[in-house]
Amino acid sequence: MDKMSRSERIGVMTKILLDQPNQIYTLNYFSELFGVAKSTISDDVMLLRRALDTFNLGTLETVVGAAGGVKYIPRPGGSRISDFIMMLCDRLSEPQRILPGGFLYMTDLLFMPHVAERVGEIMANKFYDTNPDFVITVETKGIPIALMTGKALNCPVVIARRDSQVTEGSVVTINYVSASSKRIRTMSLARRAVRQGQRALIIDDFMKGGGTAKGMIDLLGEFGVDIAGVGVMIATQQPEEKMVENYAALIELKQVDENSRKVVLEPAAWVFNE
Amino acid sequence: MDKMSRSERIGVMTKILLDQPNQIYTLNYFSELFGVAKSTISDDVMLLRRALDTFNLGTLETVVGAAGGVKYIPRPGGSRISDFIMMLCDRLSEPQRILPGGFLYMTDLLFMPHVAERVGEIMANKFYDTNPDFVITVETKGIPIALMTGKALNCPVVIARRDSQVTEGSVVTINYVSASSKRIRTMSLARRAVRQGQRALIIDDFMKGGGTAKGMIDLLGEFGVDIAGVGVMIATQQPEEKMVENYAALIELKQVDENSRKVVLEPAAWVFNE
Structure with missing residues (x-):
């Protein structure tokens, strides 16, 4: 050559x-x-x-x-983060995203690879100094941003499953209460997926009451894993009090009004200071 | 400047x-x-x-x-593809991956971001000329490689769900028969996720009988979506006859023997010609 x-x-x-x-x-x-x-x-x-x-x-x-x-x-750097988050807010506030029951359709954006990658980079940035050994999410919609956070941090990604699967080997299963629906749900983690003393970064797409994040923290507690941080793409304004104390959200969802077809979202204040 | x-x-x-x-x-x-x-x-x-x-x-x-x-x-190019696939075969043949029932634990590798990204690039390469509009997989383990295939092709990724979810809006649901377990399973796709006349690239992590891939093809048929191709990371040698005719596998799984703790995998022949 x-x-x-x-x-x-x-x-x-x-x-x-x-x-x-x-x-x-x-x-x-x-x-x-x-x-x-x-x-x-x-x-x-x-x-x-x-x-x-x-x-x-x-x-x-x-x-x-x-x-x-x-x-x-x-x-x-510069305004790249806030520009991107504001673009996301714009897209997410499209009225046709409103689903019956006041839910917001966002799967299409979450599964656009370059959107997931930008969100992952921002999360990685936010939690870079917490030094996690792995990123964890619960299936399914949080997987793309968790994977891309893992890519940016150069660490593996671990998935908690809703059901126990034969392809995961022996698992530890917990029941937890979904804060928003008050229903009991189940979450499993393969015993071989993590090791005691590791540090986990919890990433998810959406937080309402925080029950799922709390469930992940409890599940990781069963393994003796420490929590490096909790990051979610969107957190709802209500309820103000979540079941987890410390978390970083990129976007705050203030309102979804089925009748007036109005969605109000705002970038979290910190994204303007990065 | x-x-x-x-x-x-x-x-x-x-x-x-x-x-x-x-x-x-x-x-x-x-x-x-x-x-x-x-x-x-x-x-x-x-x-x-x-x-x-x-x-x-x-x-x-x-x-x-x-x-x-x-x-x-x-x-x-060069031997980059075959070197990578052979490395994967080595990792996958570790005896401690054998699970009760002759299953193989591979979630850790599938969720390593850089492994998923390489697999996605190889898949994208293989199907580049088929010009898909989107990549589709069924939750959960195929998501990382599907996402990375979508990234390499610059197209969105669509997820078929096992259960119908309120956050997906109205969905089309089909029942299909898992070729290996002979059980009836369910798969849903959000009506807003795809459009008639589009071309889908089906990506999954594992194929045994091909029932899941066949299910995705049938589900997409309900939407008037054409199939650009089917790519799986691993296909089992047995049964030789799959429920889908055309698919590309990166790796062939020949044997998992619980008693002798032996796993035999081989790169597909075509990976040496890329």
């Missing part, structure tokens, strides 16, 4: 680093890949970092020490 | 193009973003394409005409 130009190296480096956010690549790795000196790679990294920073497209973090190197942190 | 160097432009361009595969960006877009001539952007694109090609990291496709521009196609 001919020696590549700096531009070519940076294209390839960007692809490799961005493919697996939060994964450390040593300067040696790139030095050997491209057949150039480590100091040259070091200059490449500085240049790429500056370019990404200029457009608020995330950042490169240099990690020193024996296991050192460089990693990509998807940290949308 | 100071004018950026070619290297900096290429870093930013790589990030933007790779973030949304299969999405066309005009040369004008980049020309305005960077404040340089279109011919300069054109040179940048050629350079980046060559660099990505050199490392088998996918390719840039130039689209001509009024809606023309450039897009990134995640097309892993």
